[in-house]
Amino acid sequence: MLNNGNKECPLADQIVSYMYGEIGDRSELEFETHLADCMTCTDEFATVSQARFSVYEWQKEEFAHLPTPEIVIPYPSTVDVGETIGLAAAVRAWLGRLSFPVAVAAALAVCIGLGLLALNLIGRKDQPIAVNTVIQAVIPNIETPARPVPEPGMVETVEKKVGERTPQPGKAVLSQPHRLVKRSSPAVNNPSNIYAVGPKQAAPAPKTPALNAYDDSDDNSLRLADLFDEVGG
Amino acid sequence: MLQTRTDEQLVELAVGDNAEAFGEIVRRWERKIFALCFGMLGREDDARDAAQEAFIAAYRNLKTFRGEARVSSWLHRIAVNQCLTIKRRQKTRAEDHFDNEDGSEERVFVASPLRSPARITEQTERMDLVRQAVGALPADLRQVVVMKEFEEMTFQEISETLELPLSTVKSRLYTALKQLRMRLERTPVEVV
Numbered sequence: 001m002l003n004n005g006n007k008e009c010p011l012a013d014q015i016v017s018y019m020y021g022e023i024g025d026r027s028e029l030e031f032e033t034h035l036a037d038c039m040t041c042t043d044e045f046a047t048v049s050q051a052r053f054s055v056y057e058w059q060k061e062e063f064a065h066l067p068t069p070e071i072v073i074p075y076p077s078t079v080d081v082g083e084t085i086g087l088a089a090a091v092r093a094w095l096g097r098l099s100f101p102v103a104v105a106a107a108l109a110v111c112i113g114l115g116l117l118a119l120n121l122i123g124r125k126d127q128p129i130a131v132n133t134v135i136q137a138v139i140p141n142i143e144t145p146a147r148p149v150p151e152p153g154m155v156e157t158v159e160k161k162v163g164e165r166t167p168q169p170g171k172a173v174l175s176q177p178h179r180l181v182k183r184s185s186p187a188v189n190n191p192s193n194i195y196a197v198g199p200k201q202a203a204p205a206p207k208t209p210a211l212n213a214y215d216d217s218d219d220n221s222l223r224l225a226d227l228f229d230e231v232g233g
Numbered sequence: 234m235l236q237t238r239t240d241e242q243l244v245e246l247a248v249g250d251n252a253e254a255f256g257e258i259v260r261r262w263e264r265k266i267f268a269l270c271f272g273m274l275g276r277e278d279d280a281r282d283a284a285q286e287a288f289i290a291a292y293r294n295l296k297t298f299r300g301e302a303r304v305s306s307w308l309h310r311i312a313v314n315q316c317l318t319i320k321r322r323q324k325t326r327a328e329d330h331f332d333n334e335d336g337s338e339e340r341v342f343v344a345s346p347l348r349s350p351a352r353i354t355e356q357t358e359r360m361d362l363v364r365q366a367v368g369a370l371p372a373d374l375r376q377v378v379v380m381k382e383f384e385e386m387t388f389q390e391i392s393e394t395l396e397l398p399l400s401t402v403k404s405r406l407y408t409a410l411k412q413l414r415m416r417l418e419r420t421p422v423e424v425v
Contacts, residue, residue: 013400016407019272020381022388032320035313039302042309049272050265051410054417055382058363061356063383 009034009041015048240304248295255295258304259288265305266312273316283319287312366416374409381406 011034017023018031035041076097091110096103235243235257246254266287270280291311298307367375380386380394388406392399 013403016403016410017388020388021275032317036310036317039306039310042313043306045272045313046265046269046305046309047414048407048410050268051414051417052382053268053271054359054363054413055367055378055410056271058360058367059382061360062364 009038011038012041012044015041015045019045019049019052241300244295244298244300244304247292248298255292258291262305262308263288266308269309269312270316273313274319279319279323283312283315286319287315290315362417363413366413369416370409370412374405374412377402377405378409378413 011031014023014027014031018028018035023031035045235246235254238246238254238257240258240261243254243258247258263284267280267284270283270287271277274280274283287308291308294311298304367378370378376395377391380391381388386394388399388402391397392402395402397405
């Protein structure tokens with residue numbers, strides 16, 4: 001139902017449909033019969049018709065005589081989509097649509113990208129691609145003092161400290177501090193990737209040079225003692 | 234001074250064989266009756282014939298006007314009946330001769346034979362008013378008016394284009410035309 005202020009007539013919502021000839025044959029006859037009897041609908045129809053005619057007249061006066069403009073859109077040359085084209089032809093066609101500097105830049109970018117990809121593949125031919133590279137912490141190999149082997153006949157005395165756990169059979173005993181090592185991302189969030197690395201996996205500790213084994217015969221760098229000698233005269 | 238008289242007074246004068254009084258009625262209402270006929274028939278030449286016959290019928294039936302209804306309603310009813318008569322006549326003629334099958338004669342615009350400078354000025358002013366009135370419509374209403382009157386789309390096409398229910402499209406057009414009518418009546422063009 002249209003909001004036309006004429007809710008008494010059930011056919012009032014068909015005024016616009018009838019006026020534009022879009023009401024249908026059966027409804028048209030019904031509406032015409034109603035229109036001939038209903039003065040309210042007749043007045044309503046007259047009101048709407050007057051407005052419509054004003055717009056129609058305006059359209060006719062100002063626009064109807066104007067020629068339809070011929071619109072030409074300068075589309076660039078396009079590739080026939082119907083044909084099956086290869087990758088190289090598609091790239092050529094794409095580059096052909098670009099201006100020359102942009103095309104050169106795009107071609108260079110593609111070449112650089114392909115080169116980097118090739119280098120990457122060659123460089124990783126010997127080793128698997130590091131998806132889950134393990135970052136291992138370097139744990140200094142702290143040597144534990146060797147436990148004296150009891151001589152036969154000697155009675156071994158075991159001093160049990162308070163809080164010290166007695167190793168149980170079937171369980172490994174860590175002889176030195178262990179650290180938790182995580183796999184690199186994206187597997188870092190997976191708790192199963194967190195595991196302990198024992199001393200066997202740790203790299204050997206670098207040797208610390210002895211201070212007294214330094215030979216300064218070949219060292220010509222400026223020293224503090226030389227400065228004192230010069231100042232002192 | 235017939236121009237200051239009401240429609241009812243003019244009818245009374247016309248009943249008393251005052252031809253000028255009826256001429257004033259015609260002058261006041263010819264455009265509106267023509268618009269009504271155009272709304273019913275959809276063609277200017279048919280609407281012109283219907284309006285002509287409606288005024289002739291009104292003149293012949295002046296004595297039947299009892300003053301119970303307004304003169305406008307009385308004229309509207311006469312015009313509607315004339316249009317219905319013309320439509321039935323056209324339908325019968327079409328069935329007899331099968332002419333105008335392809336609709337090629339639809340929307341034949343017949344220019345008014347008498348276009349005096351005063352008429353042209355009046356027409357220009359009216360067009361300005363319509364342009365302003367259409368421009369002042371809310372965008373959603375104006376959109377439907379343009380699609381219907383300028384692009385000659387059907388309600389179904391507008392509904393599909395705007396993705397709106399059919400009833401909403403009709404309602405918007407109806408509201409738009411009512412608002413246009415109100416705006417145009419507020420600033421009537423003085424008929425010369």
